Amino acid sequence: MRVLWVVIDALCVDKVTPELMPTLCELGADGWSGSALGVLPATTYPNHATLVTGAAPSRHGLYANEVLVDREWVAAGSVGPSVPTVFEHLGTKGVTTAAVFGDQNLVGVCAAQRASGHWPSGGVAPEGVPLGPTGYAADSATLAAALEMDLGDHGFAMVQLDENDAVSHVHGPDSPEARRHASAVDAVLGELLEPYRPVWSDTVVVVVSDHSQERVEHSCAEAFTEACSGEFGDPAGDGETGWYTDGTCAVVRTTASASDRVRRRLEAIEVLSEVTETAPGVFCVSGGPGVLLGLDWGQRGDHGASRCRTQVAVLGGGHGAVASLAGRLGASPIDSRSWAPLTLSLFEGA
Ligand SMILES: [Zn+2]
Incomplete structure (x- = not known):
């Protein structure tokens, strides 16, 4: 075999x-x-x-x-x-x-x-x-x-x-x-x-x-970064919540006890259309089709979102x-x- x-x-x-x-x-x-x-x-x-x-x-x-x-x-x-x-x-x-x-x-x-x-x-x-x-x-x-x-x-x-x-x-x-x-x-x-x-x-x-x-349509990385910085501070976090952007998604890591509060704050971020908790305290978020949350290096295709x-x-x-x-x-x-x-x-x- x-x-x-x-x-x-x-x-x-x-x-x-x-x-x-x-x-x-x-x-x-x-x-x-x-x-x-x-x-x-x-x-x-x-x-x-x-x-x-x-x-x-x-x-x-x-x-x-x-x-x-x-x-x-x-x-x-x-x-x-x-x-x-x-x-x-x-x-x-x-x-x-x-x-x-x-x-x-x-x-x-x-x-x-x-x-x-x-x-x-x-x-x-x-x-x-x-x-x-x-x-x-x-x-x-x-x-x-x-x-x-x-x-x-x-x-x-x-x-x-x-x-x-x-x-x-x-x-x-x-x-x-x-x-x-x-x-x-x-x-x-x-x-x-x-x-x-x-x-x-x-x-x-x-x-x-x-x-x-998916084909990259445009970037909302700046707006998302600004919103996350305002909500959670530095990407590496304050010991409670950190965030990381990657292609057409971002991942937010928090503690299980802060999870409900963080979800509500993520759902209020305008550029996001999907917020999914993939594990206790771990969220995968994305914008609309083809919307980059991660680095825009002029790429025509990217991935990360549930699409x-x-x-x-x-x-x-x-x-x-x-x-x-x-x-x-x-x-x-x-x-x-x-x-x-x-x-x-x-x-x-x-
Ligand atoms: Zn791959």
Whole structure:
């Protein structure tokens, strides 16, 4: 049994067509193809932590791309999930695992140091490899690393291809460039699957995205920052409430006892249209469609709001278990927390 997960960062379901992504469509045709609902905020690190743990951010603790520790927002990857991941669970069963991430910060986010092998080593950006437009490893570099690690020799392997997110940020998710890149990433997927072809009848493949993107219409970052500064002071907080902006959302962290009061204050902020408590004292907030609350760097696409929660979800492979797994998945959208327990169940008795 070999299980391969491929995360195509920010891939939107509208790109999964036989014209744009024939390899992905063919994979799903023999298994299951649909969508999943990710967790809030619809950002990379909370959703990857959920994929590998099967837990919501309220349990794994990575409730935003950065989390508040001792009155300082620190990178989620430097904290890591607070519950065991698929790598850890499978390791205790003696199953070898591997992780290859275009975004090097995912090594810490997914606690992939505990996999049998991971890349880039130590979660440090690799030197001298080609980079995508936002500075993470280009898919060509991630693919080369994956092929070098002989992923098919591992019981479980996970690959994250980052460049689709970068291209959609720069040009917009509905741009010709994003459509062209969907086809490019489909070709990369084909190359990732190639080493598995000789052992296809022993292989299960899961291809997902971590969130979608929306076209950026305008920024309300200034108004939101002003309102939050007035309500809560410094972003790092006064020991009670801190706030953090990211794309088309923001995350506000307070104490459980202050939660009701903070909710009322957030609901009074004019630029916000959605206030969701994702864990006791943790709020994910957003404005209208395409409204940036985070940094405006001239990007055409971004994500974070609940509008971007929809993920691509495709299951395939030649293993006999694929048909029964497809039956267990049910109707779209499935819950993105399903993938970890589903994968672990394949190794039960291993
Ligand atoms: Zn992402």
